[in-house]
Amino acid sequence: METSGRFLITVISSEADLRSAVLDAEYASLVEAVESALDAADEADNQLVVAGDAYIAWGATHPGAYQLLFESDDALPETRAAHGPRLQARIVELARLVDPDAPFASALLLWSAWHGVVSLRLHKTEWDWGMTARDANRRLVQALSANS
Numbered sequence: 001m002e003t004s005g006r007f008l009i010t011v012i013s014s015e016a017d018l019r020s021a022v023l024d025a026e027y028a029s030l031v032e033a034v035e036s037a038l039d040a041a042d043e044a045d046n047q048l049v050v051a052g053d054a055y056i057a058w059g060a061t062h063p064g065a066y067q068l069l070f071e072s073d074d075a076l077p078e079t080r081a082a083h084g085p086r087l088q089a090r091i092v093e094l095a096r097l098v099d100p101d102a103p104f105a106s107a108l109l110l111w112s113a114w115h116g117v118v119s120l121r122l123h124k125t126e127w128d129w130g131m132t133a134r135d136a137n138r139r140l141v142q143a144l145s146a147n148s
Contacts, residue, residue, distance in 0.1 A: 026065035031087045033058040038090065047094045048144075052114050052137040059118030060133065066118060098145045106144060113140045 037054035038047060059066040088107070095110065096103035117136050121129065129136070 023068060026062065026069055029062070029065070030055070030058050030069070034087060035090070046141060048091075048098070048110065048141045049138055051091055051094060052110065052141060053134055055111075055114045056117050056133045056137055059114075060121065063122050066122070070115060071119060095144075098141075110140065110144060 034051055034054040037050050041047060041050040059070075091110070092103045092107045095106040099106035114137070117133050117140075120127075121133060131139070
């Protein structure tokens, strides 16, 4: 990879490499959005709510990227591994606060619910959801917290 001025020049040898480079960049953008929101949050804020709001907002504002990342049958190759475990570990640690016995399972449950909020709202725009995505996220986190 070479940089020239403000431009990054990369030689992409195949369509698969191009697709992977795009997915890597979009996944890094998602990780950055969630981590930035968590880093900027006040200590009094519920960190799971902050993470969920950031995840949902990113998906809603990046529908094409979100669908490529999470609604296609593309494998999640090791190239994204540097970002994946870091964000996953952070969400699992936050889930430990509400479910110390099964934080990984709770983090996966939250991710599944956040994914549902994003995906269904992207595809079912004609539905009246009866609440905002932010309200849905708060209810999800509250329900998980109540059952711990």
